[in-house]
Amino acid sequence: MTNSAGQPVIGFIGVGYMGHGMASNILKGGYTLYIKGHRNRVPVDDLVSKGAKESASPKAMAEACDIIHVCLSNSPQVEAVIRGEEGILASGKKGLIVIDSTTADPTSTEALAAEMAAAGMTLVDAPLGRTPKEAEAGTLDAMVGATPEIFDRIRPVIECWASNINHVGPVGSAHKMKLLMNFIAMGYGALYSEAVTLGAKVGVSPQVVRNVIGSSRLNNGFFETFMKYTVDRDRDVHKFSITNASKDVRYVANMASAAGVVNIMGASIKHYYTHVEAIGKGEDYLPMLGDHVAALNGIDMAEAVKKGAK
Template structure:
């Protein structure tokens, strides 16, 4: 391998809400790290101060690394860093492993895997579960799509940032599983938002919904973080944008269409997110769907929460 400790050199493209913590934990694991940032320099500068180095292009990173992580917002962005003129493919770096931790379109993933394989490179899909809080703590959930030998190679690196790793199957399967996860999660967001609006219209306080459901067997981690904003008004409870969520439910719709699956609930969820995004609120975080769905029903949820504080 490339460093004196016989550990692979790791690259990381996309050190945003999730990527920063993941990259920092890779360094804590004793790996040399090369980063490529975007417009927000703060997380990049933080990692450089910890000892990382910076690459100007994905091609340059590929030449310096053994394994590259990609943590971006969508498949077009992933395709750009792989297929671009100064992209990973342009490096011709045989033996390179690329780990795509984005929530991506599985059809795109499988196509990229074939293109990389033709150049002697390997693509692994390893999308994430949980939030930036767990990214910083190194306790994310990881779903991994790879053959058995590649999985064994990358697992020690993924262990640095994950507390729960599941080998799903071949490349592409983890992105399929992630879409199933986000279909459920964004379905919760739409359902909880609508339930809060309905409760408000019939005279039930948001705090009552949180207390009753939160203390029942219908509670779950997503309910807790959603209500941490909807009732607790903590803006940072789940830092995942509505724009990204809207993209994910569109990918779910595409997957359902390709599989010939009847998906009316998916369509309803997608329409909620599409409407809120179209109204110019895509930069808000997913739990803020509660405010927007309430507003569609003539309810100011924030004011109602304040009115019912004990």
């Protein structure tokens, strides 16, 4: 099944913060696109206005498409979309390729891949790096787990939304790599939160921390976005919820446990994110973790920033 330009027909399930930009860039690539959203109609209506078609169910989408992207919050959601009564497997669509861009549990990914292979379908894991800003620009990072043959087939589609594409290995390997990446990222978040809090406690302002580290070899993109919220109070600089961050750290812990690897740093990191969820603030974005770590130490981070500006 192809469109008039000879391109495969694409589906996209999960057009949220990341998915909306990805889907927009697939449309810009000239592909016929079917979408399925969730509760928020805004991104769905926007994509429909740009030419996307809306599917009633994953099963219906599978029947109409050659390649389906799935970009959801966690593995249980992916499992429901694939295994559900109106799910992708229920379509019986042999030859279908599903690209899972969720940050998922690799154990679940490998089990789903086996089930889909038995049904004549192919699961590819292609989790993402960077933020919704890069999703809209079409410059995300992509880690891909697939056979070389499948990777070559899907690469032109992935190139619509990613500028840095790495073929990691077989299916499941990309989700493992993504967990390693997010382990480092969530570790940065916890470490920066403690460092800025400690600095404020001993009289070193967040602004000074930003200037000194930002001009040193310790600077990186994650530090810059973290400090853009901490100092500039830009709430939307990194739209990634603490709930999702916490989920990723749990998946890392599960992977370490299954591999028999000591994960002491992971356990320490996990507790900060669990704390924020426990106090009902899980929908705060990742850089806001610093506010919560500061509060645990009797500091109002916004006030510390104001004090540092004087």
